[in-house]
Amino acid sequence: MSVTVRFFASLREQVGAGQLDIETPAANARELWSQATALPLDPHVRVAINQAYADVDAPIADGDEVAFFPPVTGG
């Protein structure tokens, strides 16, 4: 299946990409992270699937947009 992977803020800089469109057999965001990056997955990293917060072990599906980002600091 194909998914869009997005990285924001400091994670985008560490990974070296803001967006990747990839073919993947990954069942969840955790497996997708391992395929898309060579970095360990910090437990503070937040995950969103289709622009809503999701658990890192929640299943992903064909066409999903999966985002990884550090703790938020707005306001």
Place this chain on the structure above:
Amino acid sequence: MIIELRETPYDPYAELGAFTRRRADLAGKAGANAVFVGTMRDFNEGDTVEGMFLEHYPGMTEKELERLCTECSEGAGVLELLVLHRVGHVEPGEHIVLVSVWSVHRAEAFRVCRDVMEELKHRAPFWKRENLGERQRWVEKNTPG
């Protein structure tokens, strides 16, 4: 509920004046209006901050703000809720966030205004990168509310 992201500086007090003039229907109905304005400081963690870039997640940031505003105001008798948040380059002294809540009585206005700010700080996808002059630094966590 009005949620807006703004790329340019704004005057929150002028925004509120203009909004209340447009929304004459709130007059006589809203007995209370609680307002929070968050402004950029020129110092953080012992360093002088010259400016910052506010990154966001276009699409999700607006959706998450809508979700948290809906949750915070559910069943609270809120008549109107306005959230205005800057994105992009911000200079010290410029206003970052405006939260304004209109309700019948003060208790709901105070509570919802604070709840929206706390939820925004913990959930809304924004990230601050500070310009310290000779280097840039990502802000890693919020100051306690």
